[in-house]
Amino acid sequence: MARFPTSIENLIQEFKKLPGIGEKTAERFVFHLLGRGHQAPIQLADALYALDRSIRACSECRSVSESDPCRICRDPSRRSDEVCVVADQQGLSAIERTGAYRGKYFVLGGLLSPIEGVTPETLGIEALDARLRGGSVRELLLAVNPTIEGEATMNYLSRRYGASVPRLTRLARGLPRGADLEYADEVTLSDALTGRREMKTP
Numbered sequence: 001m002a003r004f005p006t007s008i009e010n011l012i013q014e015f016k017k018l019p020g021i022g023e024k025t026a027e028r029f030v031f032h033l034l035g036r037g038h039q040a041p042i043q044l045a046d047a048l049y050a051l052d053r054s055i056r057a058c059s060e061c062r063s064v065s066e067s068d069p070c071r072i073c074r075d076p077s078r079r080s081d082e083v084c085v086v087a088d089q090q091g092l093s094a095i096e097r098t099g100a101y102r103g104k105y106f107v108l109g110g111l112l113s114p115i116e117g118v119t120p121e122t123l124g125i126e127a128l129d130a131r132l133r134g135g136s137v138r139e140l141l142l143a144v145n146p147t148i149e150g151e152a153t154m155n156y157l158s159r160r161y162g163a164s165v166p167r168l169t170r171l172a173r174g175l176p177r178g179a180d181l182e183y184a185d186e187v188t189l190s191d192a193l194t195g196r197r198e199m200k201t202p
Contacts, residue, residue: 008034062107062127064089072096072104079103081138083131085157087111087145095143103141106131111149112156118149120156132161139167146173 004012008030015026033040057063058070065071072078082103086092087110095101108123132140140161144150154170162168174192175184184192 060131061105062109062124063092063105077102081136082141083137083139084141084143085128086143087150087153091143091145101141103139108144108153111144111147112153113149125160128157132165135164137165139169140165142168142170 003009011030012023012026015021015029016023021029033044054066055064056066056068058065058068058073060069060073063070063072067074079102082101083106084092084095084101084103085106085108086095087108089107092105092107095105106128108128110118110123112118112120112123131137140157142154142157144153158168172195173188174195175181175188181189
């Protein structure tokens, strides 16, 4: 027997489909909306409808946008000879927040995982092939999380494009600022040693 009216139960189930949202959190969301008055659910529904109607994938980089090409792809100040490959929109946003990268992007939409059925074909690697065709891209930066899937994806891309792109790079890895050597794992410490840089003397 349902604990709540059907409309409430249905919305709880929809919220539970979001990542990291369990039963209790979904219930809090629903009752928070109800507690904000009649307009709150309508405003949420309007925002979701507008999202569905206005958001599309950029035909050049595959990021989400309200225009095609997206703001970054049509920005003449961005370097078109540098392409940063990210797994998803969150990765793109994280790099953009730094303000340190002025090239363009390509969003994979996931990472290789044969167990879960994610293959180069399902990621749409052919679209990246087309982006790199012609030789105008001088650097391909692989900027994905160094997980098992991320490493597999970077290894695949490096084999696929290593001979055709003049510069193939990945994000530097190593010790974060303020870290203690004694608590660093072997992989992190090894990466820090491999990626060590020369210090400038004062």
